[in-house]
Amino acid sequence: MHIPDGFLDAKTIAVASVLSAAGIGRALHNVRRTLTPRKVPLMGLASAFLFVAQMINFPVLGGTSGHLLGAVLAAILLGPDEAVLVMTVVLAVQAFLFADGGVLALGANLFNMAIVAPLAGYAVFRLASRPARTEAGRLAAVAVAAWSSAVLAAIGCAGELSLSGAVPWTLGFPAMTGIHMLIGLGEALITVLVLAAIIEARPDILPGLVVGRERAEETRPLKDVLIYGAVVVAGAVVFVLPLSSRLPDGLEATAARLGFASRAAAPPAVPAPLAGYRVPGVGSLSLATALAAGLGAILVFAVSFAIARRRSSRPKGGIPGNA
Amino acid sequence: MRTGDFDRLSGNDSPVHRLSPALKTVSAILFILAVTLMPGRPGWVFAAAGALLLGAILAGRIPASFLLKRALLLEPVAVAVAGLALLQPSGTARFGLMVVRSTLCLTAVLVLAATTPSSDILAFFRRLRVPSILTTMAALMVRYIFVLGDELRRMRRARRSRTFRKGRARAWRSASAAAGHLFVRSTERAERIYRAMSARGWR
Numbered sequence: 001m002h003i004p005d006g007f008l009d010a011k012t013i014a015v016a017s018v019l020s021a022a023g024i025g026r027a028l029h030n031v032r033r034t035l036t037p038r039k040v041p042l043m044g045l046a047s048a049f050l051f052v053a054q055m056i057n058f059p060v061l062g063g064t065s066g067h068l069l070g071a072v073l074a075a076i077l078l079g080p081d082e083a084v085l086v087m088t089v090v091l092a093v094q095a096f097l098f099a100d101g102g103v104l105a106l107g108a109n110l111f112n113m114a115i116v117a118p119l120a121g122y123a124v125f126r127l128a129s130r131p132a133r134t135e136a137g138r139l140a141a142v143a144v145a146a147w148s149s150a151v152l153a154a155i156g157c158a159g160e161l162s163l164s165g166a167v168p169w170t171l172g173f174p175a176m177t178g179i180h181m182l183i184g185l186g187e188a189l190i191t192v193l194v195l196a197a198i199i200e201a202r203p204d205i206l207p208g209l210v211v212g213r214e215r216a217e218e219t220r221p222l223k224d225v226l227i228y229g230a231v232v233v234a235g236a237v238v239f240v241l242p243l244s245s246r247l248p249d250g251l252e253a254t255a256a257r258l259g260f261a262s263r264a265a266a267p268p269a270v271p272a273p274l275a276g277y278r279v280p281g282v283g284s285l286s287l288a289t290a291l292a293a294g295l296g297a298i299l300v301f302a303v304s305f306a307i308a309r310r311r312s313s314r315p316k317g318g319i320p321g322n323a
Numbered sequence: 324m325r326t327g328d329f330d331r332l333s334g335n336d337s338p339v340h341r342l343s344p345a346l347k348t349v350s351a352i353l354f355i356l357a358v359t360l361m362p363g364r365p366g367w368v369f370a371a372a373g374a375l376l377l378g379a380i381l382a383g384r385i386p387a388s389f390l391l392k393r394a395l396l397l398e399p400v401a402v403a404v405a406g407l408a409l410l411q412p413s414g415t416a417r418f419g420l421m422v423v424r425s426t427l428c429l430t431a432v433l434v435l436a437a438t439t440p441s442s443d444i445l446a447f448f449r450r451l452r453v454p455s456i457l458t459t460m461a462a463l464m465v466r467y468i469f470v471l472g473d474e475l476r477r478m479r480r481a482r483r484s485r486t487f488r489k490g491r492a493r494a495w496r497s498a499s500a501a502a503g504h505l506f507v508r509s510t511e512r513a514e515r516i517y518r519a520m521s522a523r524g525w526r
Contacts, residue, residue, distance in 0.1 A: 002400065003404070004397070004400060004401045004404070004425040004428065004429060005355050005358075005359050005424065005425055005428030005429070006358070006359050006401070006421050006422075006423075006424025006425035006426075006427070006428055007401075007404060007405070007421055007424075007425065008359075009360070010360050028454055028456065028457075031456065032456070035456070037517070037521070037525070037526045038514075038517050040456065040459055040460070040463075040517075041463060041513040041514075041516040041517045041520065042510060042513040042514075042517075043456075043460050044459060044460040044461075044462070044463025044464050044467070044513070045463060045464075045467055045471075045509040045510070045512055045513040045516070046506075046509065046510075046513075047460050047461070047463070047464035048463065048464045048465075048466075048467040048468045048470075048471050048509070049471055049505060049506050049509040051464065051468050052468060052471045052472050052475055052505065053502045053505065053506075055472075056475070056498050056501070056502055057498075058494070058495055058498055058499075059491050059494050059495075068502075077506065085456065085457065085460065086460070088457065089457055089460045089461045089464055090464070092457075092461065093461055093464055093465060095432070096348075096432065096435075096436070096444060097436050097441050097444065097465065098436070099393065099397055099429050099432035099433050099436065100397060102355070102359075102425070102428060102429075103351070103352060103355050103428070103432060104352075104355050104356065104359055104360075104428075161404065161407075166404070166405075166408060166417075166421060167404065167407040167408055167411075168411055171407050171410055171411065172407055175407055189495065190495075190498075190499055190502075193495065193496060193499030193500070193503075194499045194502045194503045194506070195503070196499075196503070197499055197500040197502070197503025197504065198503040198506055198507060200503075201503060201504060201507050202507050202510075205507070205510065
């Protein structure tokens with residue numbers, strides 16, 4: 001989901017960078033307030049851990065493999081503010097030292113994967129784990145949160161690509177969301193399995209997940225929720241709303257007004273297979289994707305709850321490891 | 324990726340290596356700005372950019388095998404995203420444009436990373452007043468990626484030498500158990516690092 005350079009235009013980069021800066025600024029503020037020197041090396045090592053964990057391949061069908069994004073994993077291991085910073089550092093290092101994800105596109109990648117994924121994912125976790133009274137219930141909430149984080153980040157990615165005119169929304173949204181609804185299943189499973197392994201090895205690290213030992217500060221100040229919420233909602237309004245409702249007319253009208261319509265209207269080198277991008281059924285495809293995403297969230301919760309309950313009812317030592 | 328692979332090239336010596344890190348970082352960013360945001364289809368900009376990169380690669384004595392290996396690793400993402408553009412009017416032209424742009428930018432970053440030690444790039448960002456929490460985290464991250472990578476490899480080798488059964492479910496369980504243990508070991512290592520840093524007068 002790392003957008004390379006060369007796909008996004010100036011306005012999208014500018015908006016995404018401003019939103020990311022606002023979110024990261026708030027996270028810095030919050031982390032500094034509770035920062036003990038002891039925590040700095042931990043967050044640095046957590047960044048390295050996440051980078052390495054992202055490189056572990058999980059075999060999927062026939063030779064292909066998936067890997068972790070880790071935003072929700074970080075949010076649950078370290079807290080949401082810390083997760084924002086850890087994801088920020090991971091993405092920045094990947095962009096500048098490994099050319100993984102663009103340097104200019106960093107603002108957009110940060111918004112999707114360092115702001116939306118951990119914050120929205122953590123919000124989903126808090127909501128879904130509220131009724132949970134067992135470890136299984138909480139792990140199921142983790143699964144839904146991880147799945148949602150992948151899907152929401154992909155939606156942000158599709159919105160940015162279509163606002164830039166790289167990939168139209170009617171294609172990008174179903175494609176990106178569809179693929180990440182599957183990738184999200186892997187994300188959910190990996191996140192839950194990793195957390196289960198950590199609980200087994202060191203239950204003291206994860207007081208928030210082990211039942212009977214509540215996290216000390218369970219409620220977040222309203223101001224945080226408002227600021228973070230505003231950043232995420234602003235992103236949704238800029239990147240997703242205008243596109244899903246008024247494309248292609250809206251963007252074309254703007255293009256004509258701003259005078260860059262001529263740039264988009266370059267003669268095709270090859271006659272387009274789908275003229276006017278009105279693919280039959282594509283309008284309803286977006287709707288169907290949105291519906292499927294909603295249903296998917298419910299389904300993931302149900303299935304992961306069932307699996308988690310079965311898993312946790314098994315005797316201890318079920319997870320191999322300790323190598 | 325192997326330990327030592329990364330930052331191995333940046334320790335070499337060449338005219339490009341000797342340029343100031345700040346200059347190189349800024350010019351890489353300007354380069355990417357020009358290539359990405361120049362409107363239309365500016366063939367001459369791409370040609371000039373390509374020539375500039377080629378010059379930097381030759382002057383910096385960056386082995387082609389390194390660039391090819393990294394580009395092959397990263398290019399599929401760009402091609403896949405650009406591939407979606409093929410399904411619209413004038414798609415092939417857009418596809419070509421996006422692939423050219425992303426390839427140039429990607430190579431520029433690879434050249435920067437291959438000729439500039441990561442600690443110098445970090446020092447540049449520190450000078451730009453990037454918050455010290457972030458730069459410290461990044462410095463620790465870059466330092467320990469390979470330590471943790473090696474640790475993971477050792478854990479997996481130990482597991483492979485003791486497990487004789489195959490199977491996808493088993494692979495998932497053992498991979499995630501490895502990741503979980505890696506996190507536990509990372510927190511323990513962070514604790515030791517903190518003590519070592521404090522002992523040497525950090526903060």
